Amino acid sequence: MVEAHVWNEKLDLSHEAMDHEHHLQIALVTGFADALEQRRPWLARRVAAQLLTYSTAHFGGEELLMEAASYPARDAHALEHGEFLAHIRQIQRALDEGDEDVALEAALDLRQALAAHMNDADRRLAEATRPRAAGGA
């Protein structure tokens, strides 16, 4: 069984909007892996479609944020987003071809890679764009 790890507190970026969306994104990947483990490919297919739609919207939001802030690393960051969307499409293709083991393996890789992205590129973006409290030293 896939370990129950859905969210690691270290992934919290103290950026409410991003954290909320990251929680849901990781939960969708986990839901996808669970559906495959439970041998429910029809459910996995639906969750994968939701994951693609949600990730497209979420990444688009981050890219708008970077654009609005003239964030210097936006091109490299957006490139990573593009790779994630391609990864999700690959997972869908594996599922369409009946390759459920490959799809599961790829989903676990995706979850690791997303967590690494959140912890690195997204953390830097959150730090650069986090609404600052008034005052402070």
Ligand SMILES: [Fe+2]
């Ligand atoms: Fe990102």
